[in-house]
Amino acid sequence: MAQPTLFDKSQPGKRCTQMPSAAMAAEEFLPADQLRAEAPRLPELSEPEIARHYARLAGQNFNVDANFYPLGSCTMKYNPKVHEEIAGAAGFSRLHPSAPDECAQGALRLMRELETWLAQILGMDAVSLQPPAGAAGEFTSLRVFRAWHDSRGDTKRTRVIVPDTAHGTNPASVARCGWDVTVLKSGEDGRVAPEALADALGDDVAALMLTNPSTLGLFETRVLEVNAMVHEAGGLVYCDGANMNALLGHARPGDMGFDAVHVNLHKTFSTPHGGGGPGAGPIGVVAKLEPFLPSPRIVERGGALAWDWDRPESIGKVQAWFGNFLVAVRAWAYIQANGGEGLRQVARDAVLAANYIRASLQETWDLPYPGVCMHECVLSAKTLKNATGIRAADVAKRLLDYGIHPPTMYFPLIVEEALMIEPTETESKAAMDYFIEMMQEIAQDAAGRPDLLHEAPHETPVRRVDEVAAARKPILRWREE
Numbered sequence: 001m002a003q004p005t006l007f008d009k010s011q012p013g014k015r016c017t018q019m020p021s022a023a024m025a026a027e028e029f030l031p032a033d034q035l036r037a038e039a040p041r042l043p044e045l046s047e048p049e050i051a052r053h054y055a056r057l058a059g060q061n062f063n064v065d066a067n068f069y070p071l072g073s074c075t076m077k078y079n080p081k082v083h084e085e086i087a088g089a090a091g092f093s094r095l096h097p098s099a100p101d102e103c104a105q106g107a108l109r110l111m112r113e114l115e116t117w118l119a120q121i122l123g124m125d126a127v128s129l130q131p132p133a134g135a136a137g138e139f140t141s142l143r144v145f146r147a148w149h150d151s152r153g154d155t156k157r158t159r160v161i162v163p164d165t166a167h168g169t170n171p172a173s174v175a176r177c178g179w180d181v182t183v184l185k186s187g188e189d190g191r192v193a194p195e196a197l198a199d200a201l202g203d204d205v206a207a208l209m210l211t212n213p214s215t216l217g218l219f220e221t222r223v224l225e226v227n228a229m230v231h232e233a234g235g236l237v238y239c240d241g242a243n244m245n246a247l248l249g250h251a252r253p254g255d256m257g258f259d260a261v262h263v264n265l266h267k268t269f270s271t272p273h274g275g276g277g278p279g280a281g282p283i284g285v286v287a288k289l290e291p292f293l294p295s296p297r298i299v300e301r302g303g304a305l306a307w308d309w310d311r312p313e314s315i316g317k318v319q320a321w322f323g324n325f326l327v328a329v330r331a332w333a334y335i336q337a338n339g340g341e342g343l344r345q346v347a348r349d350a351v352l353a354a355n356y357i358r359a360s361l362q363e364t365w366d367l368p369y370p371g372v373c374m375h376e377c378v379l380s381a382k383t384l385k386n387a388t389g390i391r392a393a394d395v396a397k398r399l400l401d402y403g404i405h406p407p408t409m410y411f412p413l414i415v416e417e418a419l420m421i422e423p424t425e426t427e428s429k430a431a432m433d434y435f436i437e438m439m440q441e442i443a444q445d446a447a448g449r450p451d452l453l454h455e456a457p458h459e460t461p462v463r464r465v466d467e468v469a470a471a472r473k474p475i476l477r478w479r480e481e
């Protein structure tokens, strides 16, 4: 049934707050050709009606505060509410970005401390908080790589090697940077094979982008050898650190030989993820790349902190102002609250949770890359599809009926009918047991009651949508019929 819109509920003459009449009539300060001929058609409602409308819509939205959300490659963890309160404190949330440095010492100190802590966690020499997302961190790092190659007069390097398991943002960032992508086929075990890498390397290779742990939830066990090979060939290595939740306090990209890495604060460090809200993808780099980092940088001057804009080799700005500051505040609070031992425990629990789910479901579902996983496990519905016609998408839709957000589907691309599950450290054993039980029930229903799955979801406010039409002909705003 179509959901009533505010326009359906509108009644002529209803109003919210009465605004005082303007001191000047619009005709007095707007040119005549910019004046409306007639008033816009807006819904007319009282304030409680509007509040209830939006509260009802918000309640229909699936979110991690309400339900289990095991969306892989996304680290949809529960974020402690106290960090929201800290980010909402007036001294942070009302600080104007162009406040003079001397009035913003607290904010500068927080950002400086976060840079230092992230550098320690990542094993890097310098960090920039400016990129506003993971993809932006990738793009920024590649721009930094490019500036470094250019500074050495090495302009023939135009190729970037990207494994076939990489997130789609990796090749997209390469293309945005004006370089070409060489796709690297994974080895039998799902990891980068040095033998295949050797064939792909050449003196035109600018970089390798490697996700560790990979999107198969696997640790790249030959990472030291792989990174040394790229360096030997004159290239740089970039770590997509979106899966840092698995490594916190146990292993550092810098120690693995990477030259740059991004980390998603909106995944690993306590900013609510999804819904298109602000995020942050800070990057860490080795010392030789520091001069090329985005401007401005925080420096100490005369016993105080200040923004330094005088950076002749910098690639410039990649985001308005200094990045998404309030996301940095949450991350600072999260690291402060956990401390080193707490962060190590986060990674231990995240990996344990993923392996609990893997071990519990690997008899019922396909596990294309067997063995211990890291923060996520990638199952497959391939056998189920061949036997019953039930696909990964049907499984995902049926999970919604049980109040569980679907895992990531059909990614990584090398796994047929992939279901990528990332429970994260914030879920209880009871939540995971419920998920495991429902996955087993779905496998049984696939054989006995396939229509139940083909037609799912049955219990959600909106039933199965036509995804092709939604992508090709999106309806993004209300129109009067």
Ligand SMILES: Cc1ncc(COP(=O)(O)O)c(C=O)c1O
Binding pocket: 073, 074, 133, 134, 135, 136, 167, 169, 211, 215, 240, 242, 243, 264, 279, 281
């Ligand atoms: C492995 C990996 N890399 C990069 C990204 C891109 O991050 P963002 O969505 O913040 O741009 C993601 C996002 O989910 C990811 O899973």
